[in-house]
Amino acid sequence: MEKVWAFDLGASNGRLMVSGFDGKRFYLEEVHRFSNHPVHLTGHYYWDILRIFQEMKNGISKSIKNGHKLIESLSIDTWGVDFGLLSETGELLSNPYSYRDPQTNDSFKEIMDVIPREVLFTRTGVEPAAINTICQLYAIKKNNPVLIEKAKTLLLTPNLLSYFFSGVKANEYTISTTTSLFNVHERNWDSGLMARLNLPAKIMADIVMPGTILGPTLDSIQTEFGISPVKVIAGAGHDTACALAALPIKTGNSAFMSCGTWILMGVQVKDPIINEKSLEWGFTNEGTADGEFRLLKNIMGLWLIQACRSVWAKDGKLFTYEDEAELIKNAKPFTSFIDPDDPSFFNPENMPKQIRDFCIKSGQQPPETEGDFLRCILESLSLKYRWVLEKLETLTGNRIEVIHMGGGGIRNDLFCQFTANATNRPVVAGPVEASSIGNSLSQWIALGKIKDLKEGREIVENSFSVKHYQPQNQSEWQEAFGRFVRLVDQNLIKRGF
Incomplete structure (x- = not known):
């Protein structure tokens, strides 16, 4: 059986998956997983990119020990927007900043003074x-x-890591579209936009399409591990593009959700949808593995729960997923809501306190127990997804009949069921490792083993299980949605929108 390495790196953890393909079915084996968090130093948040690369190499060592030595290719997908800078000699100049670094807040305001939001959105x-x-x-x-x-060169995160393996400098299409530096009409870097901000367009490495074979692994990599050359492929570099590629979507009237630290919800479109409403509602157009676009909204996701867990852990309160499910079931429903995308939840020192303060300021009964907090978060997230769903239908002119959810977040049954309830749409959850599967799928297509994405999705459906959720308790969720919308509208007014 032929095999490839799929490195799937998220903003909270990374993993190496070995993907096998026998011509009819995919097989996936996790060989290494590691934590990944920004490091706070000198007032900034950085990614420890060398540790990440070492963990990737640790994964290769484990893979070889497990008998996976003959590997056709490797590809890397990551979160969006972040990058590394290389010198004239090709050396890394510094640890990359994290998108959670506060220095970008002032720069955003200054950029808007030079380039109006409407212009920036229209071009990118x-x-x-x-x-x-x-x-x-x-x-x-x-x-x-x-x-x-x-x-001398700017490489986005997956492409920086690909460079470490191959020595080839190139930025892949799907990850490049996340930057606000990519012109969607010219399908290239917007040098005019960068000139207006005095940014050096010359450092932007050329853009390649998903599935481009960059070259073989460096001699030093082959020597270190005692392996034959492995093709380094610039597959779909953005993890959401990978997740979408793996979802067994059969109809155009389907929405997708990539569920992790962030939730990205949207639909695939042939061309970007750029108008006043898509800008007003905070939608974005990013590339797909087959060269089209994802009309989607970035929504606060399971970060809210992750941040609460960190605070509770400091007090010695550690909960399993099963524990959390029981806590949620025992909590009273629809007691209080938050606007998940309020800026105060982006990176607070104490997430439970932030949630409690939000509820008090908005005139609601604040959560008290851990179960109250968890239920408040999941209900609020699910109701926000309905808000996004309705806006997607308005922008595309199509009714969405089904929602496909993928990613680690779908391990939470209540999360999936709440999403079905809130949106009043059936939910198809799976596969769990959607990003890793989409990563490997892009490699098999590049290697000529699979014809295209349509054929690949059929193989995915035959290879991995999915779970179906039907809407429940519609009258209660409908009433809750009305309260939630009023809360979000009032919050936007308070923030000056």
Whole structure:
């Protein structure tokens, strides 16, 4: 059986999966998993990219020990927007900043003074936001100009790691579309946009399409592990593009949800949808594995629960997923809601306190127990997904009949059921490791083993199980949605929108 390495790296953990394909079915084996969190140092949040690379190599060692030595290719997918800078000699100049670094907040405001939001959105199709690459690059130029002066090449995170393996410098299409530096009409870097901000367009490595074979692994990699050359493929570099590729979607009237630290919800479209409403509602247009676009919204996801767990753990309160499910079931439903995308939840020191403060300020009964907090979060998230779903239907002019959910978040049954209840749509959950599967699928297509994405999705459906959820308790969720919408509208007014 032929095999490939799929490195799937998220903003909270990374993993190496070995994907096998016998011509009819996929097989997936996790050989290594490691934590991944930004490091706070000198007032900034950085990614420890060398540790990440070492963990990837640790995964290769484990894979070889497990008998997976003959590997056809490897590909890497990651979260979006972040990047590394290389010197003239190809050396890494510094640890990459994390999108959660606060320095981008001021740069976002300054960029909006030079380039109106409408202009930026019209050219790039991406919702203007402080986390986007354009803001980080602008902040570095302002606060650390020497770094920009020394930079010869900018590589986005998956492509930086591919460079470590292959020595080839290139930025892949799907990850490039997340930056607010990619012109969706010209399908290339927007040099005019960068010129208006005095950003160096010359450092942007060329864009390649998903499935481009960059070359073999470096001799040093082969020597270190005693392996034959492995093809390094620039597959779909953005984890959400990978997740979408793996979902067994059969109809155009389907929405997708990639469920993890963030929730990305949207539909696939042939061309970007760029108008006043898509800008007003905070939608974005990013690339797909087959060269089209994902009209989607970035929504706060399981980060809210992850941040609560961190606080509770400091008090010695550790809960399994089963424990959390029981806590939620025992909590009173629809007691209080939050607006998950309120900026106060982006990176607070104490998430439970932030949630409690939000509820008090909005005139609601605040959560008391851990179960109350968890239920408040899941109900609020699910109701926000209905809000997004209705906006997607308005923008596309099509009714969405079914929601496909993939990613680690779907291990939470209540999360999936609440989503079905809130949206009043059937939910198809699976596969769990959607990003890893989509990563390997892009490799098999590049290697010529699978014809295209349509054929690949059929193979995925025959290879991995999915779970179906039907809407329940509609009258209660309908009433809750009305209260939730009023809360979100009032919150936007308070914030000056």
